[in-house]
Amino acid sequence: MIKQAEIQLPPFGRGYHLITDRIVDGIGALPEQGLLNLFIKHTSAGLSINENADASVRQDFETILNKLVPENDPDYTHTMEGPDDMPAHVKASLIGASLTVPVKNGRLDLGTWQGIYFCEFRNKAGRRRITATIYS
Amino acid sequence: MIKQAEIQLPPFGRGYHLITDRIVDGIGALPEQGLLNLFIKHTSAGLSINENADASVRQDFETILNKLVPENDPDYTHTMEGPDDMPAHVKASLIGASLTVPVKNGRLDLGTWQGIYFCEFRNKAGRRRITATIYS
Amino acid sequence: MIKQAEIQLPPFGRGYHLITDRIVDGIGALPEQGLLNLFIKHTSAGLSINENADASVRQDFETILNKLVPENDPDYTHTMEGPDDMPAHVKASLIGASLTVPVKNGRLDLGTWQGIYFCEFRNKAGRRRITATIYS
Numbered sequence: 001m002i003k004q005a006e007i008q009l010p011p012f013g014r015g016y017h018l019i020t021d022r023i024v025d026g027i028g029a030l031p032e033q034g035l036l037n038l039f040i041k042h043t044s045a046g047l048s049i050n051e052n053a054d055a056s057v058r059q060d061f062e063t064i065l066n067k068l069v070p071e072n073d074p075d076y077t078h079t080m081e082g083p084d085d086m087p088a089h090v091k092a093s094l095i096g097a098s099l100t101v102p103v104k105n106g107r108l109d110l111g112t113w114q115g116i117y118f119c120e121f122r123n124k125a126g127r128r129r130i131t132a133t134i135y136s
Numbered sequence: 137m138i139k140q141a142e143i144q145l146p147p148f149g150r151g152y153h154l155i156t157d158r159i160v161d162g163i164g165a166l167p168e169q170g171l172l173n174l175f176i177k178h179t180s181a182g183l184s185i186n187e188n189a190d191a192s193v194r195q196d197f198e199t200i201l202n203k204l205v206p207e208n209d210p211d212y213t214h215t216m217e218g219p220d221d222m223p224a225h226v227k228a229s230l231i232g233a234s235l236t237v238p239v240k241n242g243r244l245d246l247g248t249w250q251g252i253y254f255c256e257f258r259n260k261a262g263r264r265r266i267t268a269t270i271y272s
Numbered sequence: 273m274i275k276q277a278e279i280q281l282p283p284f285g286r287g288y289h290l291i292t293d294r295i296v297d298g299i300g301a302l303p304e305q306g307l308l309n310l311f312i313k314h315t316s317a318g319l320s321i322n323e324n325a326d327a328s329v330r331q332d333f334e335t336i337l338n339k340l341v342p343e344n345d346p347d348y349t350h351t352m353e354g355p356d357d358m359p360a361h362v363k364a365s366l367i368g369a370s371l372t373v374p375v376k377n378g379r380l381d382l383g384t385w386q387g388i389y390f391c392e393f394r395n396k397a398g399r400r401r402i403t404a405t406i407y408s
Contacts, residue, residue, distance in 0.1 A: 042247050059350070064362045078193045086193065094366055099370065117365070173372050179323045209339075225329055236372055269374045
């Protein structure tokens with residue numbers, strides 16, 4: 001059985017945000033057993049799984065990814081949409097647009113310290129759309 | 137219901153290539169609702185989702201990934217297959233071998249600006265094989 | 273049809289380890305056709321697909337990822353769990369917590385040179401748990 005839902009995120013600031021609760025609310029009742037796929041329909045934002053407790057982890061993600069893919073490199077050619085645009089595209093492919101999480105005993109089968117991250121790579125972005133697909 | 141197809145890509149030059157149309161042609165009719173998984177059966181190429189409009193984005197991907205994982209670092213030990221080989225393996229794991237995309241209303245549920253990238257990390261590669269699996 | 277199994281990995285040293293055989297043993301009989309999803313329930317370890325033959329590839333992975341996300345950067349704020357902790361979180365998101373591999377003719381449909389990597393990013397970690405979900 002397949003169930004799909006569209007989850008709309010409000011505009012978030014640039015950075016890494018815990019959205020586990022929003023996702024759980026957005027998809028509704030879960031089957032006993034299955035898989036949840038989340039797919040973000042944008043090319044300058046991403047989805048990831050990481051530490052759900054300490055905000056300093058999410059702050060350091062921003063620091064580290066900015067060092068990995070710096071802005072304003074004179075070798076970039078795609079610069080018309082601003083200095084944060086091309087790095088945002090690359091970060092999106094490094095982090096990924098899609099997540100698959102198991103569903104077990106009617107719940108997301110996340111580890112104790114795992115949460116779902118929404119990663120906003122643009123300085124000023126609007127709402128973002130995620131398609132959630134549940135298989136059971 | 138499951139349907140599988142093998143999609144063969146012709147040799148592409150090193151770089152990032154839009155293959156959305158090839159994938160859509162290769163998988164044939166899509167179900168109303170489901171998921172498409174694409175899996176590339178190689179360790180020095182990858183699949184990603186990114187911007188489908190401006191070729192300069194794909195050019196800058198090449199620039200940025202080459203800076204991230206440079207060639208000819210004297211610390212590398214796996215050098216027998218050429219200077220592009222070991223960086224190609226690492227890029228393949230950073231970008232990923234597998235993509236999962238939702239299917240909705242009989243079409244791939246991609247965002248307006250999203251396309252499927254085939255990422256060729258070797259200087260001279262042959263044909264590449266992708267296994268497509270559709271769940272509905 | 274869905275089948276789930278929990279696979280427990282013993283403590284591995286920091287680095288990249290081939291676990292294809294452990295996974296195949298842990299999931300038992302495979303269907304003729306389907307998909308296998310592997311999900312690691314931790315935020316400082318990852319799963320990837322890469323070269324299955326030459327141990328020097330896995331050694332260079334360690335070298336390259338350590339250069340990508342160095343330890344002891346004075347800009348990090350999440351430092352209480354040791355210098356390897358924050359870099360481990362970022363590596364986990366770059367490599368990914370989840371893998372989806374097609375199943376074809378009753379076997380994992382991996383390419384000739386592909387194996388499943390378990391990536392341990394911490395210096396001293398305990399056992400790690402993976403949820404395997406098979407769709408057919």
